[in-house]
Amino acid sequence: MNMTPKEIVAYLDQYVIGQREAKKTIALALRTRYRRMQLDPDLRDEVMPKNILMIGSTGVGKTELSRRLAKMMRVPFIKVEASKYTEVGFVGRDVESMIRDLMMTSMSIVKEEFSENAKESMYEFVLERIVEKLLPPLPSLATDTKKVQYEESKARMRQRVMGGEMDNHTIEIELPSARIEFNDTNMMPEMAKVQESFSALFANLNKGERKKEMKVSEAKEVLLVEAEQRLLDMEAVKKEALRRTEQGGIIFLDEIDKIAVSSRSDGRNDPSKEGVQRDLLPIVEGSSVNTKFGTINTDHILFIAAGAFHLSRPSDLIPELQGRFPLRVELEPLDEEALYKILRQTKNSLLHQYQALLAVEGLTLEFDDEAVRAIARIAHKANEKNEDIGARRLHTVLEKLLEDISFSADEQHGTTIVITAETVHKKLNIVIENDDLARYIL
Ligand SMILES: Nc1ncnc2c1ncn2[C@@H]1O[C@H](COP(=O)(O)OP(=O)(O)OP(=O)(O)O)[C@@H](O)[C@H]1O
Ligand SMILES: [Mg+2]
Numbered sequence: 001m002n003m004t005p006k007e008i009v010a011y012l013d014q015y016v017i018g019q020r021e022a023k024k025t026i027a028l029a030l031r032t033r034y035r036r037m038q039l040d041p042d043l044r045d046e047v048m049p050k051n052i053l054m055i056g057s058t059g060v061g062k063t064e065l066s067r068r069l070a071k072m073m074r075v076p077f078i079k080v081e082a083s084k085y086t087e088v089g090f091v092g093r094d095v096e097s098m099i100r101d102l103m104m105t106s107m108s109i110v111k112e113e114f115s116e117n118a119k120e121s122m123y124e125f126v127l128e129r130i131v132e133k134l135l136p137p138l139p140s141l142a143t144d145t146k147k148v149q150y151e152e153s154k155a156r157m158r159q160r161v162m163g164g165e166m167d168n169h170t171i172e173i174e175l176p177s178a179r180i181e182f183n184d185t186n187m188m189p190e191m192a193k194v195q196e197s198f199s200a201l202f203a204n205l206n207k208g209e210r211k212k213e214m215k216v217s218e219a220k221e222v223l224l225v226e227a228e229q230r231l232l233d234m235e236a237v238k239k240e241a242l243r244r245t246e247q248g249g250i251i252f253l254d255e256i257d258k259i260a261v262s263s264r265s266d267g268r269n270d271p272s273k274e275g276v277q278r279d280l281l282p283i284v285e286g287s288s289v290n291t292k293f294g295t296i297n298t299d300h301i302l303f304i305a306a307g308a309f310h311l312s313r314p315s316d317l318i319p320e321l322q323g324r325f326p327l328r329v330e331l332e333p334l335d336e337e338a339l340y341k342i343l344r345q346t347k348n349s350l351l352h353q354y355q356a357l358l359a360v361e362g363l364t365l366e367f368d369d370e371a372v373r374a375i376a377r378i379a380h381k382a383n384e385k386n387e388d389i390g391a392r393r394l395h396t397v398l399e400k401l402l403e404d405i406s407f408s409a410d411e412q413h414g415t416t417i418v419i420t421a422e423t424v425h426k427k428l429n430i431v432i433e434n435d436d437l438a439r440y441i442l
Contacts, residue, residue, distance in 0.1 A: 056331025059390020076106035083258035087275030257307030340376035370421035
């Protein structure tokens with residue numbers, strides 16, 4: 001994870017239009033962490049992450065930014081909705097569970113990396129086991145010549161298994177002891193430990209009883225799981241995962257405005273919302289959280305919070321929490337040009353998605369440029385007339401525009417349909433000119 005801020009922004013530009021400030025702030029925060037890691041340990045511990053608060057109305061790309069960030073980075077990253085947590089003592093998920101979730105993500109990243117490194121020895125293990133099953137065992141009193149012959153046929157069999165020739169043969173495999181994984185991070189770590197020892201105990205009781213006939217192709221996969229269990233140093237995985245969670249972890253706290261208690265609303269204070277905010281304080285500032293993998297210090301975990309703040313303002317958050325998000329960025333509303341670019345220039349844009357979906361039916365869909373402009377214009381107009389729901393408006397507009405084509409696509413195999421500005425106007429003008437219709441349909 002040592003992309004420069006420019007590279008990070010360039011990556012995000014492929015998917016999110018505009019919002020330069022937000023992209024820059026995020027890129028800088030990420031780079032700062034990289035810089036921090038290069039410092040002497042003494043100084044390193046002093047450099048605290050600067051948490052970010054992203055403010056912007058609905059549908060302008062807050063969640064999209066975080067989604068792309070998550071894909072881009074190989075650091076432990078999770079996105080959670082602030083509104084799904086409840087105060088400690090209430091029924092529901094407590095905020096500490098987000099740290100446990102983060103650690104789980106870290107575990108799977110690290111485990112994958114370790115498996116990747118051990119890939120060859122794991123494959124070797126699997127191969128060896130399958131070949132053993134396919135060949136009759138060598139009698140214990142075999143002569144030396146027999147032994148040599150056996151080794152030779154083993155080598156030949158290896159080749160055949162590797163080449164997939166044996167894939168349809170059936171062999172009997174002892175299943176790896178069924179360890180039930182407890183991934184419920186809502187569980188207290190103490191409880192999780194108890195559950196784990198139980199499952200280990202039961203697994204031991206069943207040992208050797210669980211045999212199953214299967215095809216070699218299937219056995220290759222099943223045995224891989226066992227190879228992983230045997231060959232991976234889980235202690236090392238855990239240690240590395242813990243280190244990465246503490247030093248590189250990022251939590252994206254979406255919908256933070258939903259736990260703000262608006263002073264402008266009817267003045268009814270919602271104690272549980274405030275409670276969640278209070279529970280968040282120590283975690284954001286830095287505290288220790290127990291997980292079944294060990295204690296995690298949250299000092300250096302980066303928090304990026306986001307919210308639309310339609311009904312509340314950042315100042316409606318309790319002051320202590322506001323203070324813990326010193327970097328504020330505002331996301332701009334999307335104008336017509338931005339909507340056009342979202343359709344035209346983003347990777348996997350909605351237009352591509354529709355084209356790909358209809359291509360499944362053998363229908364080629366094309367949009368000429370004027371049509372795309374017209375769609376953007378109509379979406380923008382609808383946003384102005386009704387609530388501004390940002391780029392989400394494009395979904396409703398396109399859905400309406402393409403509903404008929406989409407419905408009868410299967411009957412139009414092999415044809416090409418070109419959407420022109422005229423098509424767009426014909427289909428949508430009636431809707432956009434009638435306020436009531438527009439309100440319901442777009
Ligand atoms: N600036 C943008 N560039 C490209 N696509 C965008 C942009 N803004 C929004 N979108 C698209 O619009 C949809 C909604 O965006 P997103 O989920 O990011 O909204 P949001 O800002 O999180 O809104 P909310 O506050 O309602 O959660 C997504 O499909 C996203 O791809
Ligand atoms: Mg969102």
